[in-house]
Amino acid sequence: MSTPTDAFGFSSSSSSNNNLSLLNIHSKVQLDGTNYNDWMNNIKMPILFEENEYVLKRPLDETDEEKVNPEEMIAYNKHYNNASKVACIMMATMTPELQRHYKDYWLYEMNKDLMEKYHKRALQEKYEVVKSLIASKMKEGEFVSNHVQRMPRYMYRLVKLNMNFDQEL
Template identity: 25%
Template sequence: MSSLPLRSILTDGKLVGDNFHDWYRTLRIVLMHEKLIDMIDKPPMHEPINNDDVDAVGSYKKYLEDLMSSKCLMLASMSSELQRQHKDMGNIIAHLKKMYGAQSRTARYQLSKTLFRSMLNVNAQVGPHILKMISLMEQLEKLG
């Protein structure tokens, strides 16, 4: 089921912290390809109460295997420090969103503020000003 070239995208863009949104977008693409996207999109499945229900037990075992595969993909695509922090954690994505989501909000705010306060000075050239504005907009787009 796995495609090594697609998984290599994650190792090329390892999560180091400040690139969370790019990493998360790439992770979602790989998980979609691996048919594991439900592991981060849907709430966790609970162990069946009745162990006599063969279908429920089988689907729960499949869920645990898929959960382990997605966790391994996530951990393999992180820096070694983040791997150590998250290796025993249950919901890695929720924790990472808490850690890095606020940073991107602040960065977006600062970039937006700079963009909206940018003014072309009298007798200044238009070209450099436009390039600065485009750069700010591209940075905002990267932050989502």
């Protein structure tokens, strides 16, 4: 007995296995409020692979089934289903506390709220760390080793905040 194949010749069971293994990527980082950028980068990989990134940027508009044509209804159902899948991925990769907070949010609103709360905080923290790094001066009578040991801490924190550095730096 043969299994159905998709447009690329993969069996539907192997295609779903590929999706599951790709979706397992997201479990490496769990959002706890301090790691928004790492978490979002991990979440976006399977979302981009499935071509569902639009659901993060576009709200799902309510529609009246009796007043829309069939193509609009198909588009609405597709958006609804894709948004539900992405919301499940996002919720599954949050701490239980954040899951409780966002359980009644729809995807677009959840993403918008997360960006406002955590992305802006990360940008502010990057600014503060860079400001501290640049303003860091060796104090009178301080050992050079103490001053030099402080620099990697700043750099490590910037790396954790996804700050990109040129190779020459």
